[in-house]
Amino acid sequence: MYDVAVIGAGMAGMATAARLQAGGLATIVFEAHGQAGGCAGFFRRNGFAFDVGATTLVDFDAGGGVGGQFLRDIAMPPINGDPLPGYVAWLPDRRVTLFRDQASWVVERLRALGDSPVHRSFWQWMDRLAAVFWKASRNGVKLPIQCAGDIVQAVRAVGLMNLPLVRYVGWTMGDALRSLGLRHDQPLAGLLSMLLEDTVHAQIDDAPLINGALGITIRGAGLTRARGGMYGFWRSFVAHYRSLGGILRVGCRVSKVEDLGAGDGFRLRTRRGDFAARQVVSAVPAALTARIAPKAVARALNPYLQRDASALGGAVVVFLGVPDDEVAGQSFTHHQLLHDYSGPLGNGNNMFISVSAPGDTLSAPEGYRSVMISTHCELEEWEGLTSSEYMAHKERAGTRLIALARRVYPDLGRSAVVQEVATPRTFERFTLRPRGAVGGVRQSLLNSNQRALSYDIGVPGFWLAGDTTWPGLGTVACVLGSRIVAEAVLSQRLRDLSRRAFLMNPCASLHH
Ligand SMILES: Cc1cc2nc3c(=O)[nH]c(=O)nc-3n(C[C@H](O)[C@H](O)[C@H](O)COP(=O)(O)OP(=O)(O)OC[C@H]3O[C@@H](n4cnc5c(N)ncnc54)[C@H](O)[C@@H]3O)c2cc1C
Numbered sequence: 419m420y421d422v423a424v425i426g427a428g429m430a431g432m433a434t435a436a437r438l439q440a441g442g443l444a445t446i447v448f449e450a451h452g453q454a455g456g457c458a459g460f461f462r463r464n465g466f467a468f469d470v471g472a473t474t475l476v477d478f479d480a481g482g483g484v485g486g487q488f489l490r491d492i493a494m495p496p497i498n499g500d501p502l503p504g505y506v507a508w509l510p511d512r513r514v515t516l517f518r519d520q521a522s523w524v525v526e527r528l529r530a531l532g533d534s535p536v537h538r539s540f541w542q543w544m545d546r547l548a549a550v551f552w553k554a555s556r557n558g559v560k561l562p563i564q565c566a567g568d569i570v571q572a573v574r575a576v577g578l579m580n581l582p583l584v585r586y587v588g589w590t591m592g593d594a595l596r597s598l599g600l601r602h603d604q605p606l607a608g609l610l611s612m613l614l615e616d617t618v619h620a621q622i623d624d625a626p627l628i629n630g631a632l633g634i635t636i637r638g639a640g641l642t643r644a645r646g647g648m649y650g651f652w653r654s655f656v657a658h659y660r661s662l663g664g665i666l667r668v669g670c671r672v673s674k675v676e677d678l679g680a681g682d683g684f685r686l687r688t689r690r691g692d693f694a695a696r697q698v699v700s701a702v703p704a705a706l707t708a709r710i711a712p713k714a715v716a717r718a719l720n721p722y723l724q725r726d727a728s729a730l731g732g733a734v735v736v737f738l739g740v741p742d743d744e745v746a747g748q749s750f751t752h753h754q755l756l757h758d759y760s761g762p763l764g765n766g767n768n769m770f771i772s773v774s775a776p777g778d779t780l781s782a783p784e785g786y787r788s789v790m791i792s793t794h795c796e797l798e799e800w801e802g803l804t805s806s807e808y809m810a811h812k813e814r815a816g817t818r819l820i821a822l823a824r825r826v827y828p829d830l831g832r833s834a835v836v837q838e839v840a841t842p843r844t845f846e847r848f849t850l851r852p853r854g855a856v857g858g859v860r861q862s863l864l865n866s867n868q869r870a871l872s873y874d875i876g877v878p879g880f881w882l883a884g885d886t887t888w889p890g891l892g893t894v895a896c897v898l899g900s901r902i903v904a905e906a907v908l909s910q911r912l913r914d915l916s917r918r919a920f921l922m923n924p925c926a927s928l929h930h
Pocket residue numbers: 425426427428429430431448449450451454455456457458459470471472473474475476670671672673701702703706710733734735792793848849850851856857858883884885886891892893894896
């Protein structure tokens with residue numbers, strides 16, 4: 419019997435498994451797809467490696483960041499990659515460079531977006547919220563608060579002096595802008611909309627303020643692109659996990675988890691046989707967990723799934739393998755583009771272009787680069803299509819994204835040697851995510867923080883991880899969540915060990 423079985427080898431599952439394995443537990447990870455990575459994974463084609471979703475790792479600097487700390491916890495060497503100096507946001511009428519360096523960013527945002535006293539106040543406010551709550555996240559704050567211990571931990575993590583800031587938990591980013599008379603400041607609101615859609619998946623008037631402040635300052639926490647992109651990252655991460663003794667079973671989908679009762683653990687059914695584990699971490703979207711988990715888990719999840727059913731979104735991604743000269747002329751490799759202030763976001767109006775670093779021959783053959791262009795989309799527009807309608811829609815979406823990306827790289831894609839497009843159907847096929855929804859639920863005051871889905875849904879020994887549980891959304895949140903889940907698993911193990919010791923020798927245990 420394994421100490422812990424983890425379902426899903428995406429960022430959340432693998433980070434949790436690696437922590438537990440490094441902590442001395444015997445872990446096994448089941449992954450339905452042929453390789454680890456999930457939405458932060460990769461595929462290879464003709465000598466190119468493409469990132470399917472996430473192209474950057476957040477806060478993985480060697481310092482005290484969430485990712486950096488994680489690498490230290492599992493004794494893994496720092497990421498072999500390039501810290502991005504920032505990226506360029508292309509608004510309809512101006513460009514703003516989102517510098518990683520805070521001093522440069524302070525100058526740039528006032529230059530590009532206005533330096534009136536209210537603009538300054540707005541940014542100071544965001545900086546303060548971000549500083550306090552990034553620190554709290556790194557210090558292990560845990561939401562939703564479920565017991566007195568969580569309150570103590572939260573107060574400690576936020577710090578007594580900063581507690582008054584907690585009142586903003588009921589505010590949206592729109593409320594903050596309105597309070598300063600900035601809601602209709604088009605360039606500022608435009609930039610914030612892009613950053614919020616990208617990080618908390620919400621529009622300005624829905625985005626919870628504190629989560630939004632963290633989202634819009636994310637590049638300050640440091641973005642890193644590994645050599646070889648996610649292919650390079652997973653290659654070393656999986657090798658490290660295995661070197662710790664962890665077992666990763668790929669092509670091994672879990673179809674059912676049964677509770678053996680009486681604290682005896684769980685049985686996981688797969689097409690390669692049954693496996694037993696004392697504890698289970700389900701690191702797949704909550705809707706998938708509900709399908710395979712014991713009834714008590716599904717019952718606990720259902721209210722959340724119903725509530726969040728309309729808060730899901732998808733993505734369309736274009737992958738290009740192009741000669742170097744098609745991406746010449748820009749000093750930054752990452753760009754985010756908004757084309758129309760008044761149009762709805764998504765489908766190209768707010769899109770990302772990520773280019774592999776020059777000389778990164780793990781990502782592309784010499785003289786070539788891999789390019790990923792991504793944008794958000796609604797799921798409905800990809801549903802109910804015949805296969806020819808789907809192919810035509812996919813073709814149009816790909817062509818449109820490449821055309822829009824030529825604002826940055828005028829010749830992009832003209833001599834591409836690889837060109838592929840992923841849609842919600844692709845994500846559903848390769849990651850099993852229901853309807854192909856990616857990135858977690860769109861955050862609002864109704865479903866985030868105290869109302870978020872917890873890693874602990876009240877079934878001892880069965881835990882949730884991944885971007886549909888708090889803190890949700892993105893690789894850094896998955897890594898943060900993995901720490902909280904790993905702590906819960908270790909505490910449960912101690913409780914189990916003392917229970918077993920008591921059952922074997924009640925008198926001795928009482929004496930102790
Ligand atoms: C286009 C796009 C761009 C993004 N950009 C960024 C970015 O730049 N930075 C960032 O931080 N984040 C980004 N994200 C978000 C980030 O990739 C995800 O939030 C994160 O990777 C989710 O990880 P996860 O482990 O929660 O879930 P997943 O990645 O979905 O992993 C779950 C895994 O479980 C497997 N699985 C499912 N069911 C079963 C089963 N029954 N048995 C066994 N295995 C199963 C799946 O195959 C999958 O590998 C992006 C996402 C997308 C789609």
